[in-house]
Amino acid sequence: MFLGIDIGTGSIKILLMNRSGEIQAVHSQTYRCSTPQRGHAEMDPEIWWQSLKMVLQQVPQDLKDQVEAVGFSGQMHGLVLTRADGTAAHPAVLWLDQRSTAELQDYPEDAAERLLNPLSVGMLGPSLLWMVKHRLEAVEQADFAFLPKDHLRYRMGGDACTDPSDSTGTLLAKPDGNWNMGLIHALGLPERLFPEVRPSAAVGGHLSEWAAQELGLPAGIPLAVGAGDTPCAALGSGLLQAGQTQLTTGSGAQLVTLTSSKPNFDPALNAYRATSDHWYVMAAMQNAGVALEWVRSSLSLDWTEAYDLAFQQETSVVFLPHLIGERTPLMDPKARGAWLNLEPGTSRGELMRAALEGVAFSIRNGLEALQKSHEVKHLRLAGGGSGDSRWQQLLADVLQVPLNPVSALHSSGKGAAMLAAAALGHPFERWIKQEDTPEVIPRGDVYQHKFEKFREAHERLKGWFF
Template sequence: MSFLGIDLGTGSLKVAIVDDEGREQAVASVAYSIETPHAGWAETSVQTWWRALCEAAARLPGALRREVRAIGFSGQMHGVVLIDADGQAVRPAMLWPDTRALALLDAWPEPQANPVAPGMAGPLLRWIVLNEPRTVHATRWALQPKDWLRVALGGTVLTDPSDACATALADPAGVWDTALLERLDIPRDWFAPLAPSYAAGGVLSDAAAQALGLRAGIVLAAGAADTPCAALGSGLARDGDALLTTGTGGQIVVLASDAPAAARGLHRYRAASDHWYRMAAMQNVGIALERVRGWLGYEWADAYSDAFGAASVDASGDAAGVAFAESDASATHRNGTLSFLPYLTGERTPWLNPSARGGWLGLALDHTRGTMMRAAFEGVAFSLRAGLDAIRASGASVPSLKLAGGGSVDARWRQLLADALQAELHAVDCPNAAPRGAAILGGLACGHWHADDLAALAPGATRVAGPRNDTALAERYARFLDLYGRVETWFGASDTR
């Protein structure tokens, strides 16, 4: 017996099969591009998603596919898919990087329980109501991406609280806000009924089963948004469990048994289980480092070497005992005043400023490429620390974090993160956390697992870095915060929504 998890991401679709003990058996992914028909728009045709699913499924071993007994879903948050009464998309899906609705955010009353961004379903649907009357007339349902996929596979029209609460159209628990919908002139009957992420949401149709090489009639879970699925797949199961993911952007998620208090710059959303979570969302992690690497003409290996110097594990064999032989560039930087603001695409937590921008300040003639690269790594680490500080200020202590994401594998980078965050880091032995979490939801939906089993299903995690008392680094973090405060007005006022 096995379970299939499908993660419908922004730039790729990933599938994973896990066995009846939660162990990954096979994984496959297919990448695709976001369409930008106009400046600031971000769309994808649902046919692109469907082709990616069929191609990814075909890459899984046929014998494993035939053993699948349930499917769970994980999907990119905030976007929206509009379908007609026959289940056909009436236009391309609109995605979270879309900014066409930026001018419409004033329609939301203040304060909101969560920050409102232009790429959320609410602002995007408000834009549709104002600009595409034919689309409005043709639409029967406004679905989240993973919910569209479940319906396309033969499932029930529904959504779960983890996705609903992030639309800017529901209360923090995920219940649709009828009064707000009426105020925004968005039809209430577009919105699907709610069910828990682990609830059954129909069964796989004959046509979809044939297309994917699966058995018809297997259970389809309601599914959850990608961040709570990744938290579930990474083993977050108890109050206070925390996860740091570093990819294009960065997220810090802390699980909570009860609804956290509202805090400026933080999101408080429903988890894939019956928990809640606090989330700090930082937009500029991998995307900023990749751009700096390109500007400076580095290959990644040389970027790490010039920024950090050589690294080795100490004689005790402790993976957290990393020693550094600093390069001249790194040593020069440690004694200098060079700072880097990484906000190349604006920032969410903690500043809520889509107009924020980045750059270096403090350059001197003796600085090198390595100095600038080191400053970029520190600036990104400091931006993550600013997000974590917001979470700590909201009442969560967070002495340690599980660590996931493709951008967090270098030992020197991990040590800098631990020092900057002042937290232990434990690398999760689960490279595909979101589809694994989705597969676990499938197992819950068909009754193979129960809520009490989640802690036991947590993957292994290895301590890879512990915080050191680096006074100079702490001083540079204080300078980083001061620098942002001084230049914020250059870029435009932050959003206090």
Template sequence: MAGEALLGVDLGTSGVKAVVVDLRADVLGEADAVYPVRSPRAGWAETDPADWWTATVAAVRRALAAAGRPRVAAVGVDGQMHGLVLARADAVPVRPALLWADRRAEAELEAWRALPAAERQALANPLVPGMTGPLLAWTARHESSALAEARWALLPKDWLRLRLTGKAVTEPSDASATLLWDVPADTWSAPALRAAGIPAELLPPVAASDQAAGCLTAAAAAELGLPPGLPVAAGAGDTPAALLAAGTAGEEAAQLTVGSGAQIVTAAAEPTAAPGVHVYRTAERTGWYRMAAVQNAGVALEWVRTLLGATWEEVYAAAGEGEADSGGVVFLPHLTGERAPELGRCGALAGLRLDTGRAEVLRAAVEGVAFTIRHAAALLPDGLPPVVRLAGGGSRDPRFRALLADVLGVELRPVRLRSASALGAARLAARATGLPMAPPRPHRDPAVHPTRRKEIYDVKFEVYVNHLKTHQTEPPRRAAASRHTTAPTGHSETV
């Protein structure tokens, strides 16, 4: 098997990454390409799947060239979760893809709220308008002609695999995040399909994540610069793919990932619902994980940084200054709202005085993000364990790591793994073909322990929560929105 390689393709919200990896789990070559997220109306988030394909071709070709054009044995795909792609049998989309950040289906959620309690509990997830089921219900109500033209209702990475293989398939890790999936039964939910008002025939058959779901067509292979007939694994959502790439956690029973958003993930022995917490299938043949999601982490810090004309060095320097005192300033970072309404519906900046300066506001911004993560962690049925694995590009500054450890009151063990989601997809490709791929080798930085400042942050967190309670109203809606805006990347790479 020497010399064989796997190709992993990670279809993100605003860009695609391709990774070529050998059986020792070493990255031989990687490349990425970007595409726009458009918002033709306020609250909408769309991308033309043709842009996904153009970017995928460019990224794969560059990754193969960087790797020295090795002999690729199989392909795996992962991608942004939720959303909806309506496509004909030949993979041609009938309209732009609706993405996870899209909020047009708020009214359609009433059909899910009306489900009997047992049927609603079986979906095991908060009601989010950007999930596939509500978006399908919106399409059935407002764009019935597009729905009638479509053969398949697909998740983003499943559309990409259809374009690669000509076969429509999904798998449990992504399907469980649609509000159309009976999570305990591990199959499509008939009551949820009735709530969406769509026929079951629109949904694709289901395969295991590590199962070959088709072979690369001659036409797709020619565009990508690969031989035709390569097996393509069913793949996974981006978060479960990255968790698979990270390997076993050992003592670290939970993982916190900080990027544009933040996710706190713990293993779930049973797929039981909890308020404000997501329950999804893993990319393994069995098993579930719980996720408490924060939409506004790095995206909120970037907004504050840009508004004040600050550098990232100034942002993180503010996080490490003084004795945890930002002059009484409190920042609620919920600029895009949160999936769990109890975490916050809109942003706010409070406690300003004539002597308030940039440093106080920057520190309050970083603290506000940390407090929101703590608040989200409290939604998990068992809270946080004493030791938590820390990942994501947004958590690499040691000053922010120290702040997080103090706010959360747990030991943080930072890990770094290059291109984790794409590596998880490549690992699934190896399994689909029976190739023995070595275990992952993430880089581990020194552990970060809480300090005496924890007690100060316990008090400040209560102040934050009290401010939050006074701002739990829906933000006013804009009359119009830019046609070329970028949605926040809530499913950032997990490791």
């Protein structure tokens, strides 16, 4: 039995998979990040630990006793300053944090091209720079600058290490995944904080006696290093062939194209190392589930009501979903959300419909940026936020490419479990089942006019955001 742990932005999920690749159990626990002031997004790592204990308590002990190895999937880019004893010296600074805008100016002029990534707030590098300037005491107390999954693995008894998929997303690593010590020194960051980089499927330590008692798992089992949630989702859903592109919707939305050659720099796209012979190019939109969940909650709807009301009628309302700034293609941390074209009779259903359309338009912006350098004839569709068939059709109509919804659920957790198996030498390719649902075909470019209004609205409001 292999255990996959997925540390998401809004929840932690665990998945148990047997040696035949069959999922035996899936459980999750939600939580909320803290916003102590505008532009800040933090999380007490103790919440991850207590949430992990809670979800594992839901798993029968006889299943937990069979676990042979643990793998990890984690929200990317965040910074967890961690002491040698596994405690955090400061709340984790998450990927959606906006505080480090000024720190981007500290990077050398050619840094983005050398890193193959545009300079963006919320990445570990700028966040650590901000901490050095404003929370130096916490930095001095810390022994490691971890990403979320690496902090949790270390607390479970693992080694101080990370993997290339996460290191290349920090704005502090070379395209091969190894730390760029020249840049780290140039920025004045403490070299001692950066852990070893190992392959995602390598053994990254073993479960300690203390953690085993806390979690109800066998002591001493291997802990795979793991990977970021985006590559784990790609692995778990079967994105293994170079040239394939997948749209994953969760808190954010990611368009991922797998490539077997080192990609060129694009100021609107991210490029991360996946394995020793694969990279992936990503258009990352920060506001998908983040925006939709805010709208649904603000309108006091459950998700069934939200979808039903949204698809009862069309609307002329336009929604900008950029609640926490935006990456691809805007690269604008100051972008904010807005509803436009409201009338006294505008209904909750229209507001929800406009929110779905706005997220879809934002994804189309990202797709067009990706299509400038990569041919995309169809998209695999994955993620917990993509299950409703009406939403799938809207996406296909807006994006103007056929969609192949991937039937495999819980793909990030499954990918983490597959890495756990790989750490013990089990070939996981045989567990990939290409069982896609029927293709969703666009019904003509019925949203072109409204999409143009969406883009025009952002341009007109850009100087107004503050």
